[in-house]
Amino acid sequence: MRGRNRSGDEGRTRHAPRACGGGRVPSPEGRAGGPPWVRDWPGREPGGGVPWRSSLLLAVFVLVGSGFAARGQPDREPLDALARALLLAGPAMLLLRHRYPVTVLHGVAATALVYLGAGYPYGPVFLTIAVAVFAAIVAGHRYAAWWVLGLLWAGHLLVAHWLYRYLPPAGDGPAPWGQELPIAASVVAIVTLSELARVRRQEWARVRAERAAAEKRRADEERLRIARELHDVLAHSISVINVQAGVGLALLDSDPEQARTALTTIKAASKEALGEVRQVLDTLRTPGERGEAPRAPAPGLDRLPELVEQAASAGLAVEVTTDGTRADLPPGADLAAFRIVQEALTNVVRHSGSRTARVHLAYAPGRLDLRIDDEGPATGTDAGGTGNGLAGMRERAASLGGTIEAGPRPDGGFRVHATLPLRPTKENTP
Structure with a gap:
């Protein structure tokens, strides 16, 4: 966009379960298919653990990166307490992206749009939108993600080209239309990567189901x-x-x-x-x-x-x-x-x-x-x-x-x- 064992059987050795043919029962991670890092994907199955590590890392990056970005945009509003609260709101909502991907996507998009409308500097705030879109598409909510992206882009166009005279900072002019091309390319790249990840995730789920069926057979x-x-x-x-x-x-x-x-x-x-x-x-x-x-x-x-x-x-x-x-x-x-x-x-x-x-x-x-x-x-x-x-x-x-x-x-x-x-x-x- 713009610019001891607990059962009490102390002396009894406990063995892990084994398959009927004498082989070792594979662990859930071994049956899942795909690389281990897929377990911390933004769009993994609902009900998983809270992704606090990635959300905390994103929050730090957004705050620090926005501070550096503000130095090169003296015509924008300075980062005050409200700006930092809006910057932290996105990563905070992303903590629930595994369980409520669509709701989180709407919340993150609304927060980013308020941040832009308030005239604060452009910067890494858009990473929170990318992560939310990725989580929603990988979780299977494709049309919801597309609609939210479309509405967010429409809101950006209104703020940058028509409503700028009524919004801070005072005396701001319209954004150049040429910047919309890289914005469109970024949106297409985010959607494409998310769709590829969704397809791979479905393929791994199919392989996992086939392996489970073969083991049961x-x-x-x-x-x-x-x-x-x-x-x-x-x-x-x-x-x-x-x-x-x-x-x-x-x-x-x-x-x-x-x-x-x-x-x-x-x-x-x-x-x-x-x-x-x-x-x-x-x-x-x-x-x-x-x-x-x-x-x-x-x-x-x-x-x-x-x-x-x-x-x-x-x-x-x-x-x-x-x-x-x-x-x-x-x-x-x-x-x-x-x-x-x-x-x-x-x-x-x-x-x-x-x-x-x-x-x-x-x-x-x-x-x-x-x-x-x-x-x-x-x-x-x-x-x-x-x-x-x-x-x-x-x-x-x-x-x-x-x-x-x-x-x-x-x-x-x-x-x-x-x-x-x-x-x-x-x-x-x-």
Whole structure:
């Protein structure tokens, strides 16, 4: 324009929360996207802290700069107490620019216009307007900022070119029209920079939302994986324990030796279940926190004989047949195949009246076919089951890009048929 912990648990170590996959939960600053100084932008989210540091620095600069500017403008009114109060009013209102950007913008513009109308020297007072406009535009109040700038410019034109004869200082003349060009350029620069900052802020908000959604999706997937593992481990082992407990109770008096065998089976099944549950829960720990390797590798089809033996201890005879050349499977496919067979046999023990089952493995290039059959009929009881077994099998197959079909056979009984694609990895290459 013109010219100790507070919970009272003293001996307890408290750990920061971790992601389900064992990684460290990022801090809010790390998820925000963009440089750290964006947290003190004039237009950051409402409700943030009071920007007193930047406002204090601006107040000092405006006061000192206006004092120097007054020396070169002897024809203007000297800086008195009212002038200094008006100069400080702008930075003082800017303390609330995060919470009330539009109101602050109107107040700062009105204060600057009163300062100009009173005939005080031109100078850094316009910086307060620039900061207020920046805060309003970055906060999303674009049209309000444009309107206020337009009204302020119109007020300046009235004061500088028409009302000057009625306003201090006495004897002042009209301002040259040539100075309006740099003023217009300054206004365009302020608006342009503010719009660019608004666009970047929206882009960072979008990236932040995408990262948060991705973290939530990964956490949900990890929780689902752990839920599947726990279901498969516990459902199988508890089914064996349930059957053997019934046998032991029935034979406790008539055949103590057979009852002892049932109790031995229960002990072995519960020990194995505890080991597998511990292994699943260990995946929740941060790698290296305990300084030890996993207790055991993830189960695969190499443990199929143990599964058959466990089923036999529950009174289920399992016949295993294989077609094709047996090949090493990728870890994910090997675990999924084992769990599908385990869940299918568990369902036979719990839901079928048949005491026999057939497991057929067919190895083909890039594919493994699993088929588990029993002769039925269904018993109509669920033995305390949760109904999540078939859903878990489908999720395991789908996670590998495979398919699974499960349902009654036309000739009676029940069949589970899974097709798992095999993606060779370097560690599985002979």
